[in-house]
Amino acid sequence: MKKYFFYTYILFLLAGLFGCSKKDESLVFGNAAQQRALTDLKKDQLLLTSAPYGWKAVIFPGSDIGRGFFFKFNDQNQVQTYPDPSLKLISPAYGDPGISSYQLKSLQRTSLIFDTYSSLSILSDPQNGVRGSGYSSDIEFSFTSASSDTIRFTGNFNQTPMTLIKATAAEYDAYQKDGLQVFKTALINYSTSIMGKKLNLAIDATHNPECTIVTDKDNDRTFTLIYTDSKGVSQKQTTKWGPTVNSLFFQTPILYNDIVINEVFYDTAKLSMYIMWKGKRYEIVAS
Template sequence: MIQINRSGKTGLLMVLPLILFFSCKKEEFEGQRPDERIAAALDAYYGTLAGSEYGWKGNLFPAGGRGFGFFFRFDRQNRVSMLADISDQTRRTAKESSYRIRATLTPSLYFDTYTYLHQLADPDPAVNNGTPGFGLYSDFEFSIQYASKDTLLLKGNLFGSRLELIRATREEAAAYEAGNLAAMKRRVSQFLEDRKFTYIEDAAGNIYTTAIDTEENTLIVNYDSAGTIATQKFGLSFFGTDQLIMSMPFRHDKFQFDRLIIDSQTGELQAAQGGQHFVLWDTEVPPFAFSAMWGVGYESIVVPIETEAQGNGAEFNLRRTTFLQNARTLLAAGTTFPEMTVTIDRKQQLLFVNQLIRQGANNFNARFVFSFIQQGDEYTFKYEGATDDNAKFLENAFIPVLEGFLYGKMQFDYDLELSELRASGQSGGLPGFKFVGRL
């Protein structure tokens, strides 16, 4: 609960038969009792997992989206060690757990003690910034859907997360254990650092813009589809020595790719499918107009509130500081208001303005909503009100900012002053009401 100032108001192929194995012929089970067959089947799985001398590369795609690269080493004493692309520590420091394979409806792999897999599923949002009670909708118990000596495909028993295990080579194992998950993330971040807009061009000259988020491990691809901008979003898993595996292949007409590859010599990224590679080009000029991308490729503008963003208008800054002065008198000392997120829903014709409230390590949200009428690239807004108790409590203090959206028509566009990808919102009827934030 938000703490308030004491002098203020109270505010608030799916089922795999147990006897179907890559290393066991049918006659090996003949004459055995069912329990003996099950035991032999489970032992074969143990043998496969522990039998990979150099461990297993892993791609985990939680049901909630995103992607996470893993590296596992299993042994016959029911112990497993793992590295995971979650934080700098988990990329470099292996964590050990016990594991079991059990015969349920299908053979299932269980990780018994708290691991990096459990961290993604942790119901406490302070652990993974996930949904309270659900985490990232990830799993730590998996049914085995397919197995060969080099590949296992698994499905989470609770949320249906997808886990792929691929036998690693000596070179790959050495790279993982030398910190390559962190190194790959750093190389991709460096590639993106000075590139505002990246895109792929197919053989027919069609443009596909790409937006890679190395914090969320996602890839967004935008393209022209019959005169409108279409978008597809994928999880990304850092994999092996130089690849980012997508949660599913991108397909449009005859063009497709299922991974990104980091060039070992240049550090540049390429999309790939089989033996075909497609360069990720970059440009300073947006391939698609912001009016076409707003609400499709880009849904939110994150505007700093405690600090002044370069490019802000004087009127917005005045209203921003007035809000801060008002809000600080209402809430406990030390409360901050780091950012305002402006999110559009073009289908519902709604604009959401979410003000973040921070008290120590706790974050709270105050959400306000506008309806709108769009004419070309201009928006006319109508204030619909506060949507939660936090917003109702903060509403009077936030009115100076909210009113700025109501003076005539507003326009939104890219802001290209800095290397960071940013956008602005500007009032046509209130001079100086212009805010700038990151996309």
């Protein structure tokens, strides 16, 4: 019996000696998954906070017209918001510019979350719009694509499309000076001035498709382009738009021949609309 105890001791000794053998495993991707996710989050946050003059934003809730916002994110997770002035009609108490918080989080995809109430929440608030579901909007968005000056998001709950476009110093200044309200008024005047007239996008002598711009005056916000394509078939493209401080930004770009139209600008001096393509300006002529 004693003999077996002896072997038991040997066994314990071996276990003790080899039990703590440690070999550092090197990770295939360099860092732990959590750290890599965090690095990505930091990168995305940097993208948002690095815009020195903030972001122009347009959002297209499921049961609402396109809305314009302006966001300026800082590295303390606070965001300054300038909302579409028409939101004050829905929520007089909360429709003012203000500061709220945001966070970035690794959910299914990296998500931007407006995590406390802001004027953006008005569109999701179940007490507004359709009772119980608001305007089918979102406060939590996944990054769908990002270039250096445009980020496209999709809402996590209602798949609301939202686009952020880097603002210039002049635009930031305009937003701070109630620019969205000024632009809204200008658009109402514009839509009065074109009443009964035909709008054509003048590209050249043979290309001048017809446009329809519906502005706030009719409480809808859409842009339509009608033209006959190269096969002689009549085409019609319609998109919702949301206001920035100087343009109507489209929910989906309109393609005309090889021209991609993302937004229609308003010229406050000439009181007319135009598009930009490859650095050149093309007028929308009212006649």
